[in-house]
Structure formats: structure tokens, C-alpha cells
Amino acid sequence: MWYEYAIFIICIRIRIILGEILGGQVVPVRLDREMLEFIDMLVKLGVYGSRSEALRELIKIGVGEFKWVAKVAEAAEKLFELEREEGDIPIKLEGALKQLLEERGRF
Amino acid sequence: MSYIDTSVIVAALDSADPRRRRAREILEEEGHKVISELVLAELASALSRREELMSDLASRLGLSRELTIAAILLYIMRRFNLRYKALVSRAKTLPFGKMHAPTAAAVELSGALKLKTLDLLHAAYIKLLKNEGEPIHTLVTADSDFEKAKKLKSILGIDVTLIE
Numbered sequence: 001m002w003y004e005y006a007i008f009i010i011c012i013r014i015r016i017i018l019g020e021i022l023g024g025q026v027v028p029v030r031l032d033r034e035m036l037e038f039i040d041m042l043v044k045l046g047v048y049g050s051r052s053e054a055l056r057e058l059i060k061i062g063v064g065e066f067k068w069v070a071k072v073a074e075a076a077e078k079l080f081e082l083e084r085e086e087g088d089i090p091i092k093l094e095g096a097l098k099q100l101l102e103e104r105g106r107f
Numbered sequence: 108m109s110y111i112d113t114s115v116i117v118a119a120l121d122s123a124d125p126r127r128r129r130a131r132e133i134l135e136e137e138g139h140k141v142i143s144e145l146v147l148a149e150l151a152s153a154l155s156r157r158e159e160l161m162s163d164l165a166s167r168l169g170l171s172r173e174l175t176i177a178a179i180l181l182y183i184m185r186r187f188n189l190r191y192k193a194l195v196s197r198a199k200t201l202p203f204g205k206m207h208a209p210t211a212a213a214v215e216l217s218g219a220l221k222l223k224t225l226d227l228l229h230a231a232y233i234k235l236l237k238n239e240g241e242p243i244h245t246l247v248t249a250d251s252d253f254e255k256a257k258k259l260k261s262i263l264g265i266d267v268t269l270i271e
Contacts (some may be wrong), residue, residue, distance in 0.1 A: 068174060075168040075178035076185060082167070089186065091179055092160065093120040096153050100117050101250055107224040 029055070108139040108241060110233050111189060112248035113149040115270060116142075119187070126249050126270045133247055133270065134187040141241060142189045143232035145209070149225070150183065151176050194235050208235055220256045230256075233263055 031039070039054045048054035082090040111134070118130035134140070154161065154176050165175040184191060199211035206214070212231035213224075220230055229246075230253075237243050246253060246263075249270045253259060260266060 071170065072174055072177045072181055075170050075174065076181040078168055079164075079178065079182040080186075083186075089120060090164070091120050091154075091183070092122060093117055093153060093157060094123045095121065096157070097114060097118045097121045097124045097126065097249060100114055100149070100153060104223055104225045104250065104252070 108141055108243050109245040109247050109268075110229075110236070110243045110265075111140050111142050111146065111187075112229055112246060112250060112253075113146045113153075114249035115247050116146070116150060116183060116187070116189075117153055118249045118270060120183075129270050130249065133268075134189075140187070140189050140247075141192050141236065141243065142184070143209075143229070143236065144191070144193065145225070145228055145232055147180055147191065150180060154179055192236055192239075192241060194232070195239055196235060216262065219258050219262055222256050222259075223252060226250060226252050226256070229253075230259060230263060233265060237263070237265075 036051075039051050039058075042048050042054050043051060048057060079090055115130050115133060118124050118126040119134050121127055155172070161172055161175060164179065165172050168175055168178060170178060183189070194208060196208040198205045199208050200206070201211055201214065209228055209231045212234050213227045216222075216230055216234065217227055220227060222230060233243055233246060243265060245266045245268050246259075247268045247270070251269060251271075253267050254269050
């Protein structure tokens with residue numbers, strides 16, 4: 001029936017608006033069947049209450065694992081700052097080329 | 108597009124080497140410059156053995172040694188506008204079994220090129236990167252052994268620019 005469809009759309013819009021009010025955003029994600037089956041299994045086992053919650057929590061874990069990347073990117077920026085302060089690239093490898101070519105020559 | 112050999116990057120950072128200025132000029136030039144994971148591994152190895160430098164930078168950056176090396180690699184790539192290209196092809200089956208694609212390509216190229224292992228592996232990366240659509244036309248290096256490999260240019264279809 002048309003009104004069921006309208007209610008469905010209104011519910012989705014309310015969820016999106018609520019999500020935005022609460023600081024969350026809706027992101028469409030395409031998952032393969034295997035991954036979706038795994039998510040459903042976690043929901044069925046009661047680990048998570050819904051697919052949405054499962055994905056949100058698993059993404060949080062993944063983001064936590066990659067925090068070191070942000071640290072590295074920040075440190076690379078600091079190296080640019082050091083270069084500006086010192087007026088030269090702060091990586092000094094005196095004698096390294098000779099060493100590299102000698103090492104290559106061994107094998 | 109140029110494939111930048113590790114030796115050029117190391118030369119650019121080596122104040123004791125007369126090729127430093129030329130290496131920097133080349134690295135600071137505009138144009139597409141690509142590196143492979145082998146370049147990153149060789150650079151990481153060279154950096155890791157510089158005790159004083161690593162200790163100083165790790166302390167200034169407030170990072171562990173491992174992360175400091177990653178930060179330096181990222182800085183070098185951005186500083187010289189070097190693009191790291193990962194290979195799509197990862198394994199190849201040879202008569203002995205499955206082999207990491209660059210190693211398999213190195214085995215295949217060895218008879219014709221007669222290069223030492225790391226040079227041979229760089230040649231293999233160039234071959235695979237070209238196969239995967241990277242328009243590499245020049246190998247830039249400070250390693251004169253590449254020039255001695257007479258068939259390198261014809262087999263890989265590239266020029267060799269040697270920094271002297």
C-alpha cells in the first residue's frame with residue numbers, strides 16, 4: 001500500500017535526522033555476501049543488537065588499529081617543520097651511498 | 108615517468124657524496140617519479156642502521172623507532188614527490204611452485220641481465236610495473252652496475268640515467 005511505503009520513507013528520514021542530531025551520519029556501504037553473513041551471525045549470537053551496531057563497533061575497532069597511521073603522518077609534518085627550522089632536510093645519511101652500493105655488490 | 112632507484116634517494120641525503128647535488132636536482136624536478144616497495148625496504152634498512160640519527164629523530168618526534176622509520180619514509184616520499192606503486196600481481200607459478208611475482212620476474216630476467224640480486228629485483232619491479240600500465244621510460248640510478256647490463260634497455264624498454 002502507498003501509505004506503508006510513505007511511513008517507511010518517513011521512518012528512514014527520521015532516522016537520518018536523528019543520526020545527524022546525535023552526531024552520526026548515514027553512510028551507504030556495499031558488502032559482499034560472506035561478510036554480511038558473518039555480521040548476521042554476530043547479531044544472531046547476540047554479540048551486537050543489529051547489523052548497524054555491529055558495523056559501527058567493528059569500524060571503531062578497525063579505526064583504533066590504524067591510529068598509528070595518523071601518528072606517522074603527523075610526524076612526517078614535523079619533519080617538514082624541522083626542515084624549515086634547520087634550512088635543510090633533517091635526514092643526514094653521511095657515507096650511506098657508498099655503503100649501499102657496497103652491500104648491493106655483495107650479492 | 109621515471110623509476111627512482113634507492114641509490115638516488117640515498118645520494119640526495121648523503122652529504123659526503125659528490126653526487127648529492129645532482130641527485131637532489133633530479134628528485135626536485137617536476138615530473139612523474141615512481142618507486143617500488145623494494146626502494147622503501149632498502150631505505151628503511153639504510154635508516155635503521157643509523158643509530159644516532161634514529162635515536163635523535165625518534166626522541167624529537169616522540170615516536171618509537173619503527174614508527175620513526177615509517178614517518179621518515181613518508182616525509183621523503185612527500186618531500187621529493189615520489190609515488191609508491193604497489194604491484195597488483197602478487198604470485199606466479201614457476202616449475203618449482205608459487206613464487207612472489209617480483210622474485211619470479213627476477214628469476215626470469217636473470218639469464219639475460221646478469222645483474223646482482225637487488226639490481227635484478229629492481230629490474231623485475233620495473234618490468235611488472237610496466238606490465239601493469241605504468242609508463243616508465245627511464246631508470247634513474249647512482250648504481251653503475253645498471254649501465255653494465257647491456258640488455259637492460261632493450262628488454263625493459265627503458266633508458267638508464269646514471270648520476271655521476
